[in-house]
Amino acid sequence: GENVGLHLPxxxxxxxxxxxxxxxxxxxxxxxxxxxxxxxxxGPQFIIDIRSNMDKRQGQRVTVLLNKTVKHLSLxxxxxxxxxxxxxxxxxxxxxxxxxxxxxxxxxxxxxxx
Amino acid sequence: xxxxxxxxxxKIIEKRQSVAFWCxxxxxHATLYWYQQILGQxxxxxxxxxxxxxxxxSQLPKDRFSAERLKGVDSTxxxxxxxxxxxxxxxxxxxxxxxxxxxxxxxxxxxxxx
Numbered sequence: 001g002e003n004v005g006l007h008l009p010x011x012x013x014x015x016x017x018x019x020x021x022x023x024x025x026x027x028x029x030x031x032x033x034x035x036x037x038x039x040x041x042x043g044p045q046f047i048i049d050i051r052s053n054m055d056k057r058q059g060q061r062v063t064v065l066l067n068k069t070v071k072h073l074s075l076x077x078x079x080x081x082x083x084x085x086x087x088x089x090x091x092x093x094x095x096x097x098x099x100x101x102x103x104x105x106x107x108x109x110x111x112x113x114x
Numbered sequence: 115x116x117x118x119x120x121x122x123x124x125k126i127i128e129k130r131q132s133v134a135f136w137c138x139x140x141x142x143h144a145t146l147y148w149y150q151q152i153l154g155q156x157x158x159x160x161x162x163x164x165x166x167x168x169x170x171x172s173q174l175p176k177d178r179f180s181a182e183r184l185k186g187v188d189s190t191x192x193x194x195x196x197x198x199x200x201x202x203x204x205x206x207x208x209x210x211x212x213x214x215x216x217x218x219x220x221x222x223x224x225x226x227x228x
Contacts, residue, residue: 032214041221042219043205043207043219043220043222044157044205044219045219046216046217046218049214089156091156094159100169100212100214101147101159101169102159102217103159104156104158106154106155106156107154107155107156
């Protein structure tokens, strides 16, 4: 079955530093990945996605890197701000024959220290 | 644009009681998802609808959970009877047709079963 997991369940960074959140996936056939941010008391919010034909994709202050050789994703947040404090999830498509939807990893909690 | 609406936001019940959650997706979104998010874990898909048809309910505990989307818009998720392990946040999300379209999540309903 799918195994979308994270190396670090919690991450604390100083405000202004860069953050790196990691994610391992097990399905080598996955062709699309998403990162979500979930703030306390809210539903997950889309941050950025990447297709498997890319190694890197940049957004505003965020970069996602994909290493298909080792089945690893990372989310980099530049100049981390207090508003970045949240739980971050990576997600990949389900690999079964049911409907088209996603499997979420367990998440990493990012705490930004003043 | 109005987001995904869910109600109630919080619900406390005793085990063996019944409970229902309501979701109103973003206007025009044909695909609707219900997720269960246990504390400290990523969201787990319970059921996916496209219009009023079920696309994937492979992870829905059908002996106690049911969901419907009769007119292809609003949806309700019901638990009957509830167990202690059903304590979780129940998230509703919607998207345009095509699973790689962004899913927009509601704020969730936090259920506590005593």
